[in-house]
Amino acid sequence: MKLYTRWQNSAGERVRIALNLKGLDYDYVSVTTLGAEAYAAINPQGLMPALELDGQIFTQSVAILDLLESRFPQRPLLPADxxxxxxxxxxxxxxxxxxxxxxxxxxxxxxxxxxxxxxxxxxxxxxxxxxxxxxxxxxxxxxxxxxxxxxxxxxxxxxxxxxxxxxxxxxxxxxxxxxxxxxxxxxxxxxxxxxxxxxxxxxxxxxxxxx
Ligand SMILES: N[C@@H](CCC(=O)N[C@@H](CS)C(=O)NCC(=O)O)C(=O)O
Incomplete structure (x- = not known):
């Protein structure tokens, strides 16, 4: 898994917390280091974060959180109730x-x-x-x-x-x-x-x- 983010990225921080709570390892890709042009090829919207999983790119933190919750049900983020x-x-x-x-x-x-x-x-x-x-x-x-x-x-x-x-x-x-x-x-x-x-x-x- 690769997370495209940068240090100050509230939406990305949500995903980082989720990954950490679930105990999932990921590669941190700094969008600052990557550059805006290269990142636009990954996320056409240019917004952070984006997650690469199984060769696909996913954008929008809420969709990424939902994907992580379904794909990695250990340590659920949502209550069962x-x-x-x-x-x-x-x-x-x-x-x-x-x-x-x-x-x-x-x-x-x-x-x-x-x-x-x-x-x-x-x-x-x-x-x-x-x-x-x-x-x-x-x-x-x-x-x-x-x-x-x-x-x-x-x-x-x-x-x-x-x-x-x-x-x-x-x-x-x-x-x-x-x-x-x-x-x-x-x-x-x-x-x-x-x-x-x-x-x-x-x-x-x-x-x-x-x-
Ligand atoms: N709805 C998006 C929001 C993403 C977003 O706005 N990210 C901000 C940083 S928190 C960003 O990439 N800003 C780039 C900019 O302002 O140029 C999500 O939840 O992923």
């Missing part, structure tokens, strides 16, 4: 489709290129992040049980979406004081080896690291 499974997928979709997708670098760049000043772009980011976090905090507050992780005794699908998004919020100066449950769970995950090994500064192409 169907309701908890749906809640976990909804939690992840709120982050991937409604927070990350609206605030990612290329969106911020587009807004800046279309006459939004820095303060307006920051306001846009804060708005969509805050809106998402408010909903996620409320969803966790009404769980049937106060599990140590989002939807269970072990971290899974929802948690691996949460951690990179909380890190992005910190980078983008989004205040997190109103989200104690999210911050507490993210902190618990951040101390675990699977999450530590997936974070930006653990990657071989993190600036300053020998590759």
């Amino acid at each position: 169907l309701a908890l499974r749906a809640l976990s997928i909804a939690f992840g979709a709120t982050i991937a489709s409604e927070m990350h997708a609206l605030t990612v670098n290329r969106v911020r760049r587009y807004l800046a290129d279309h006459a939004m000043d820095d303060a307006d772009v920051a306001g846009w980011v804060q708005h969509w992040q805050r809106e998402g976090f408010v909903a996620l905090e409320a969803l966790l507050a009404r769980r049937e049980q106060a599990w140590p992780f989002c939807y269970g005794e072990e971290p899974g699908w929802a948690d691996l979406h949460l951690v990179p998004q909380v890190a992005a919020a910190r980078r983008l100066s989004v205040p997190l004081e109103r989200f104690p449950l999210l911050v507490e769970i993210a902190g618990r995950c951040e101390a675990l080896p699977a999450f530590i090994a997936a974070r930006p500064d653990s990657q071989p192409d993190f600036p300053g690291k020998a590759q």
Whole structure:
């Protein structure tokens, strides 16, 4: 398996956490080192990550997570309980489709290129992040049980979406004081080896690291 990613790549970090939780080995291919042109031949969209498995290329982190979950069922990321499974997928979709997708670098760049000043772009980011976090905090507050992780005794699908998004919020100066449950769970995950090994500064192409 080859994962095309780069050190700072929230969507790729989700997949790195999943691979680590499942104990799967993979080759890390730095898209920065590979170059944009070569990567466009792998993923025409140019977005990271992409996964090469059995000679095929797969894109979109959610599709990759779904593939890994079905193909490597050991250490499931989704709860067996169907309701908890749906809640976990909804939690992840709120982050991937409604927070990350609206605030990612290329969106911020587009807004800046279309006459939004820095303060307006920051306001846009804060708005969509805050809106998402408010909903996620409320969803966790009404769980049937106060599990140590989002939807269970072990971290899974929802948690691996949460951690990179909380890190992005910190980078983008989004205040997190109103989200104690999210911050507490993210902190618990951040101390675990699977999450530590997936974070930006653990990657071989993190600036300053020998590759
Ligand atoms: N929906 C995609 C999002 C992928 C995405 O936006 N990746 C970002 C980094 S987190 C990227 O490749 N950005 C390149 C750029 O902004 O030029 C997924 O979940 O895989």
